Amino acid sequence: MIVSSNAKKPTVHGSAYVAPTATISGDVTIEEGCAILFGSVVTAEGAPITIGANTVVMENAVLKSSGGSALLFPLEIGESCIVGPGAYVVGATIEPGAFIAAGAKVFNGATVEQGVSVAIGGIVHINTRVRAGQHVPMQHIAYGDPAVIHPPREAPAVHEAMNFFETVFNLEPSDDVRAKAAESYSKFLRKRHAQDAVIAEKDKKPAPPKSRSKLEEPPPTQAADVGKVVDVMFAELEEARLRREAAIEREKRGKK
Template sequence: MIPRMIPHTNPRTSTDQSAGPGSLPQGVLIEHRGAAPQVHPTAYVAPTATLVGDVRIGPNARVMYGAVLDAEGSRIEVGESSVVCENAVLRASAVAADQPVLVGDHVFVGPHATLLGCTVERACYLATSVSVLQEAVVGTGSVVAVAALVHTRTVLPADFFVPPYLTALGEPVRLLAPGDPEVPQAIGRLGFAGTAFGVDASWTDRIARHERIAEVRSAEFGAHLADRPARS
């Protein structure tokens, strides 16, 4: 189930909007590629959180200190009563394909978590330092425990549990521990470089591949040269 979409007609789009009399401004809101963040009036965005581009924060959602939500050429949606904790990074992309970050209702995203171009369905719990990579889907009610990784294009069924520090790969999903000799081959079969960067993963010259990946991201992030503070 795809998270419920947040309408474009959200009234709060300016850095000078605040949650009430005497309160601090709601985050650093930046217009990027012609799109400005939209924050529901009942949501809270901490003053040191940063929202860039087409980012939509739903009713009663909370985006805490130091979190960065960067839509790039796609979009980010955070559903009702969801919590994005301190220093989490949510980044969408449109380099290899349209890869939004879609966070459903009542989701907890722990401190230092990283969500890249993925879908997290409703009522999931993502613990501290979790990573969910491009085009992965975390099914409704799932738990991804401390420092676990949900790799590219992996699909977790509903109510799935990924134990701490393990890597979840593929569909049907497999769980591999750090140091498992199968990990490099399993990741290679997922086509991470192609999915994330549009770069041919079959290149045998690893340095050339990494150079190309850096060039792709440099070009994508170059669009930030035209960023400006969001305004009403």
């Protein structure tokens, strides 16, 4: 499904494949040779999204940009990347040849450099830069610039070190910061998507005409012509039969 959002329409290269159940919304550019598979969502909400040539976005992955009056988090995915099933990437930069595995998450302001692999369930947190040559193992957390790789048991310490709501929502810490974030984000989304409209799928080149084998039935127009020929043949055969019978009858009379 291709959706115009906030007066922006997606641009999809003619050679790219977008599955029927994928959703592409807003200021999104999908370059040549990409494959956007079933159930995936690519939605631009306040900043553009670019997906480079020959990149694969697998089933149920979610790719988002975000931005309001104060903060902008565009999403840029380089060429020849793979974003695995169920992955979540928002407002980040993914350089060419990177691999974001199934269920991995890359958050606002992060950069995953060229050729880096983020394994299953790995997390690249806000404003983190994972340098070329680094690897984020399964379920591990990358945080910082340059990234420090933390095992899952250190998640509470990583959370304490960052200020997620200030970075992503421009909200200062408070006891009710989560409620404030939900209220402001809901208001933003309702306004952003108020005029959304589904538009026609990208044009596809018509398939070449199928060649008809000798065993296939002819098309209706040709079938009608054949029918006429058969009728004429039967009429001629009937006429020949009558002439033959008449000739036999004359021969019998002559013998008498």
